[in-house]
Amino acid sequence: MVYLLALLIGIIAGLRTMTAIAAVSWAAYLGYLNLDGSWLAFLGYRFTPWILSALALGEFVTDQLPFTPSRKVPVQFGARIVSGALSGAAIALPSGTWVGGLIAGIVGAVIGTLGGAAARSRLAKALGRDLPAALIEDAIAIVGAVLVVGLL
Secondary structure, eight states: OHHHHHHHHHHHHHHOHHHHHHHHHHHHHTTSSOOTTSTTGGGGSSSHHHHHHHHHHHHHHHTTSTTOOOTTSHHHHHHHHHHHHHHHHHHHGGGTOHHHHHHHHHHHHHHHHHHHHHHHHHHHHHHTSHHHHHHHHHHHHHHHHHHHHHTO
C-alpha cells in the first residue's frame, strides 16, 4: 500500500510540482506522517507547509500564464521528479522503505508529467480553450493530494 501511495503522490507531483510536496508537508506537520528525526523532518516544521502552500498557490497562478514553459522542458520536468521523489520517500519513510518510496515517487512523477500533459492537451482541444482544462487539472491535483495523504 505504501508504494501505491508513493506512486500516486508522484503522479500528483507530475501534475503540479508543489501540490504534492505541500500536501505531504501538511501531513507531517499535522502528525499524520511521522518524519521526526529523519532527513525529511524539515517537511513537518512549523513554517514549511505554509511556505510550500504559498509556492503551490503561485504555481496554480503561473500555470495559467501564456509564457509559462512546458512541464516537459528539463527544468520543469526535473522539479517534478524531485518533488515526486521527496514526496514518495516521505510517505514510505515511516515504514522503513523510503528508497522504494523515492523510486515510486519518481516513476509517478514521470507518469503524471507526461500523462498529465497529454490529457490536458486533449481536454483543451475538446473544450476549445486551455483554461478550463488547466483548472480541471488543478482540481484533480488538489483532490488527489488530499486523498493520498488522507490514507496515511
